[in-house]
Amino acid sequence: MSPLTHDPHVRHYMHCLPFGAQLIGAAHAQPHTRFRFWAPSCEAVQIMFEDAPDAPAPLDMTPSGNGWFEAQAQCGPGTLYRYCIDDRQRVPDPASRFQPQGIHGPSQVLDPRAYAWRHAHWQGRPWEETVLYELHVGALGGYTGVVKRLPALAELGVTAVELMPLNDYPGERGWGYDVVLPYAPHAAYGSPDELKALIDAAHGLGLQMFIDVVYNHFGPDGNWLGRYAKPFFREGVRTPWGDALDFDRFEVRDFYCDNALYWLTEYRFDGLRIDAAHAIGNTNWLRELADHVKARVEPGRQVHLVLENEHNEANLLESHFSAQWNDDAHHCFHVLLTGESEGYYRAFSDSPITKLARVLGEGFAYQGDPSPVHAGQARGEPSAHLPPTAFVMFLQNHDQIGNRALGERLRSLTDDDALRAATAMLLLSPQIPLLFMEEEYGSTQPFQFFTDFAGPLADAVREGRRREFKAFSAFSDEASRTRIPDPNALQTFVNSSPPADAPLDGERLEWMHFYKSALCVRAHLLMPRLRHARALGASVLADDAPNGLAALVARWRLDDGETLTIALNLGRDGVRLDPRPEGMVIFETPPRARDYADKGMLPESACIAWLTGDVPEFSGKHDARVVHREEPYA
Numbered sequence: 001m002s003p004l005t006h007d008p009h010v011r012h013y014m015h016c017l018p019f020g021a022q023l024i025g026a027a028h029a030q031p032h033t034r035f036r037f038w039a040p041s042c043e044a045v046q047i048m049f050e051d052a053p054d055a056p057a058p059l060d061m062t063p064s065g066n067g068w069f070e071a072q073a074q075c076g077p078g079t080l081y082r083y084c085i086d087d088r089q090r091v092p093d094p095a096s097r098f099q100p101q102g103i104h105g106p107s108q109v110l111d112p113r114a115y116a117w118r119h120a121h122w123q124g125r126p127w128e129e130t131v132l133y134e135l136h137v138g139a140l141g142g143y144t145g146v147v148k149r150l151p152a153l154a155e156l157g158v159t160a161v162e163l164m165p166l167n168d169y170p171g172e173r174g175w176g177y178d179v180v181l182p183y184a185p186h187a188a189y190g191s192p193d194e195l196k197a198l199i200d201a202a203h204g205l206g207l208q209m210f211i212d213v214v215y216n217h218f219g220p221d222g223n224w225l226g227r228y229a230k231p232f233f234r235e236g237v238r239t240p241w242g243d244a245l246d247f248d249r250f251e252v253r254d255f256y257c258d259n260a261l262y263w264l265t266e267y268r269f270d271g272l273r274i275d276a277a278h279a280i281g282n283t284n285w286l287r288e289l290a291d292h293v294k295a296r297v298e299p300g301r302q303v304h305l306v307l308e309n310e311h312n313e314a315n316l317l318e319s320h321f322s323a324q325w326n327d328d329a330h331h332c333f334h335v336l337l338t339g340e341s342e343g344y345y346r347a348f349s350d351s352p353i354t355k356l357a358r359v360l361g362e363g364f365a366y367q368g369d370p371s372p373v374h375a376g377q378a379r380g381e382p383s384a385h386l387p388p389t390a391f392v393m394f395l396q397n398h399d400q401i402g403n404r405a406l407g408e409r410l411r412s413l414t415d416d417d418a419l420r421a422a423t424a425m426l427l428l429s430p431q432i433p434l435l436f437m438e439e440e441y442g443s444t445q446p447f448q449f450f451t452d453f454a455g456p457l458a459d460a461v462r463e464g465r466r467r468e469f470k471a472f473s474a475f476s477d478e479a480s481r482t483r484i485p486d487p488n489a490l491q492t493f494v495n496s497s498p499p500a501d502a503p504l505d506g507e508r509l510e511w512m513h514f515y516k517s518a519l520c521v522r523a524h525l526l527m528p529r530l531r532h533a534r535a536l537g538a539s540v541l542a543d544d545a546p547n548g549l550a551a552l553v554a555r556w557r558l559d560d561g562e563t564l565t566i567a568l569n570l571g572r573d574g575v576r577l578d579p580r581p582e583g584m585v586i587f588e589t590p591p592r593a594r595d596y597a598d599k600g601m602l603p604e605s606a607c608i609a610w611l612t613g614d615v616p617e618f619s620g621k622h623d624a625r626v627v628h629r630e631e632p633y634a
Contacts, residue, residue: 011116132160138173156516167180211269314386362535550569
């Protein structure tokens, strides 16, 4: 941290990078910049300065051992530069802080301390208070567009905003997982200072900010590392995205450890979601990353690291990571709500309610069990010893919507009443809930896979996307696959971008009140009791319903010793509920579901939550009505 003003409420932050372009002496009349570049596959490197009449002359970099090249130049913020490798190819800085002209343009020297942070007192929030809201910055109009939505999210009851990847990637639009330059925020969304202003504004509203980071691969266009740093990759080991990164090399490990610290310290993010951690293939490095963050983030800050990990490695959640995205929970809910059983849903089509009961009672559905979509191999580790807050639960996210052929939202695939019941479980379970943008309005707008590639790569992505769904019955013939949107078409991005000025009335208002009411209950009655909550198990409600079993009761012991019980029925028939759970009803859907429960019946498409002990009356416009009213979403 570098304070540059006398205002005690304003701070300026910079993460000093051991590579890339690091400004030194920015406060002096003649600033200098230190450049450091790892190019073990090169004999010589020059820095080429661009687009300014007073730009320095090309500068030879000095070899400093182990493939490193260094130089210092009399230049400051705004300077555009590239590295020229072996007198031939000009490449951007792999640690570029900004690419104003895109990934194929020059890198830019920045002064990270130029932004004055107004909410430097912000220290974050405890993990158990987290309610995540995932969004795509570009689809919401860039950083300034997201800022406009923050007050409504805070009012809704969201406590953390999670941004899909911001690292620079090819073209103007994309999901961000085709990462090329992991340190450079994508220029199409706005400037680095506008990103900081977004984070600063969120902190002022009490909102945490998370960023999705991609450490397992590089995208197919614009990555030059293989030309000048071949040892960055593991020779002979391929992934679906190209050569595997070699996390046994300390240069690779340091590159990504510093990237995590850069987002957390220079940009003041409160947490990271690590994409496809299983594809990194090095759990020792994951632990090392968590240890680095813990050791180097300033004392007092509450920073959280979250995994996406297909391997369900519970051991990583015991001390190093706050939580994991619980795909198992999503897949159970999705099969129950839609009846779909193709693709990876095949592993959850056999008794999904039993698997959901295990998810609610123990964390993962697969805890070393053989999985039919993993060639019968064992998947996962025992997880019942972990707290429920070690799992992030969701009904929708960018993957589960956008990786569908047509990008349909869940509401387009199931019944509204059943969806409300599942949503109540999502929002009231002690697992950490995650919402996807516009979900709270009952949106049926698709979120489709979009990119902005050109030429042969665009053709390959389009055709590859269509081949991907060839095994699905709805797209088994070539004619049906032509309905799959072209990822590179501008219209695909437009189709996925919510309108900025949609009126809040009708169904949108009704759905929003439903979410807000449940989150109000969570904030006032559950959050203060979640730190040491423990699952007490979940059981399937057996019945003779003709449509099969789709109901359960789950129980948790909360921090103060009281018990939270939630009964859920996603079936089309009522089931016996005997005995009736103890405690006061704190939420119900549909209206008057508790009347049936008092008579020993859980109605169809219903969710009821009970809490034992004293349940305080709420204060405030919405709070007092939630606990006792008949219709919590009206």
